[in-house]
Amino acid sequence: MSSSSQQGLNCAKCRKLPTTWPCSKFVAFEYHENFRALDQSAAAGCPLCRIVRQIFIFEAETSQLMATPSPTIVSHSGSSYISVHIDDDEVTATCLLEVKEAPKSASTTLVPSSRIRRFRHADQAQELGDIVESCIRPWIFSCCKDNAITQASQTALLPTRVIKVESGQDDAQLIETNGQRGAYLILSYCWGKGNDRAKTTLKNLEERRRAIQTKDLPPTIKQAIEMTRRLGFRYLWVDAICIVQAHSFRPKDDELEDWRCEAPKMGQYYRNAALTIAAAAATDSEHGFLSERSSQKYPVSPCSVGVWTKDSYPLSEAVIMPGTPSASNQVNYAPLYSRGWTLQERALSHHILHWCWESVFWECEGRIKAAEFQPSIQMSLESPDDEDRRSLWECALTESRDDPQFYNQLWLDLVEIYCQMYLSHESDRLMAIQGLVDQVRPSRRQDNGYIAGLFKLGLVSGLAWCNPTARTEKATKFPSWSWASLGAGDMYFWHLEEIFTVVRSVNNFDIAGQDVRSDGRLQLAGPLQEIHTNLLQNEDGSRIAIIDKSYPFKIYFNFDTIGGVVAHKGSIMLLALGAEFGATVSERDDETGKKNRRVIGVVLWPTGGKSREYIRIGMFQVIEIINSTVWRQELKRDIEII
Secondary structure, X not given: OOHHHHHHHOOOOHHHOOOEEOOOOOOEEEEEOOHHHHHHHXXXXXXXXXXXXXXXXXXXXXXXXXXXXXXXXXXXXXXXXXXXXXXXXXXXXXXXXXXXXXXXXXXXXXXXXXXXXXXXXXXXXXXXXXXXXXXXXXXHHXXXXXXXXXXXHOOOXXXXXXXXXXXXXXXXXXXXXXXXXXXXXXXXXXXXXXXXXHOEOOOOHHHHHHOEOHHHOOHHHHHHHHHHHHOOOOEEEOHHHHOEOOOOOOOOHHHHHHHHHHHHHHHHHHHHOOEEEEOOOOOOOOOOOOOOOHHHOOOOOOEEEEEEOOOOOOOEEEEEOOOOOOHHHHHHXXXXXXXXXXXXXXXXXXXXXXXXXXXXXXXXXXXXXXXXXXXXXXXXXXXXXXXXXXXXXXXXXXXXXXXXXXXXXXXXXXXXXXXXXXXXXXXXXXXXXXXXXXXXXXHHHOOXXXXXXXXXXXXXXXXXXXXXXXXXXXXXXXXXXXXXHHOXXXXXXXXXXXXXXXXXXXXXXXXXXXXXXXXXXXXXXXXXXXXXXXXXXXXXXXXXXXXXXXXXXXXXXXXXXXXXXXXXXXXXXXXXXEXXXXXXXXXXXXXXXXXXXXXXXXXXXXXXXXXXXXXXXXXXXXEEEOOOOOOXXXXXXXXXXX
């Protein structure tokens, strides 16, 4: 056997691994004291440590890995797999290595022909030019040449303002388009804390109409302008520059006027763009999306770990291959996509260039189809689960067009995902998905068809939202009955199979959330019961059960805010929205086949204003026998919730 067969076993930790493969012997040991020790071994030249280090970096941010004190643990997983994992409060990552037989043909290469560029500062300009010519231009040409939607984007109506980029010039210009048409790129990015110098305000608007000094812009925006120039496009849209922003701590109405006009159009701007540049890994505009890739700090190559004995004569080498970044980890779990605005930005963009930690990925019509290390166009580089999540809105817009009930359920599924995404300003909670709403069939959203985050056809089901963990407060700019009042965090909708309550009327609501006293007033008729709260305690937001002698079943509560009920001493009202069937009270009920139903409703508190005027303060549920008439016998009473 050649001396190269020992090249992967030149550190003491790696030499603990078996040397004959496939291997039935179980192996488990502490690989390195922590990731920092693994990094030091990779720096010293151990080929296997370099592969393991690189794959960990594909799974998690380098800064998080370097900070973890937890050890890396090796376990032999199957006859030809090695698992290395880190399990820490801050980071969990697994490196799964497959041991293979080395090919017998010398002409067969084990190294992918395409490389991931390192993007060291000194080489950034050269490597950017290389990736544009070898990957990005071919992707655009391949996906766009026969695509009618893409061709339409070449002559789309330009946004109100765009950044004009000229070839051969460092500076740019903010121009008013006045109804012009043309192709433009658009930037999706995190503002972070460093975006103030990007803002166009009433104070610098005229200056930027003359020229924008790109050297004064945050790196993310400066690099997007350079990318636009290299790809041969003339126009770029960036929200901070192309929408006039407020410059005061407490903005006056004239400072917000342009934002109120432009923000509802943002969905259409992303839908009409020829290409979206997504700074997926950057948490701040000051970070930029062209930064050195940690995974490429040390060169990696196939590493021999011993002898391959299965069906091999003469014996051949057993090798471990370098890995490649996962589209799921790099794109779908990137910092950018924890930001609320990006739900519509990604869903409505036809083509996206995702600049991630360790690679560039190409997304076309909702599928990630290529990457820097896999430049040829594929059907998809995503897992089926990721594809299902990405196609949720596409399904809502197409397959469910003629099925309102199915459509409403898909919308609620989408809202559950959206509520886990964060916004710098919770007052944007409805505005940030208006672009998705605008894609819905007009008959479903006009004439009060869509109000405060819910479609009227499924409004009662949309009231059955519940938060597993109570928030500290609710957003007062939205109606208390709307999920938008809850803010970011876990939230889910109960599925109502029978509806008890009906909608009498609902006032229209300004998506900017202006006045809940006059807008979004919801009039319902349903079964209503009154209970007293003197027995309730809700200091930590946990569920509480009450047994009332006049009512034979337990009532369980989830309150919207911590301490909500303690603050609302006195009588509260329970409005039953509907029920789901098949609920069980105990294991014994499952065994006997006894059928139950879960009654779901909202907990209401009187405003102290008009008679029968309430705000929502929580949810309740009751599990009762299926033939119970307690709620069915209650008269439907008219109430109003604001």
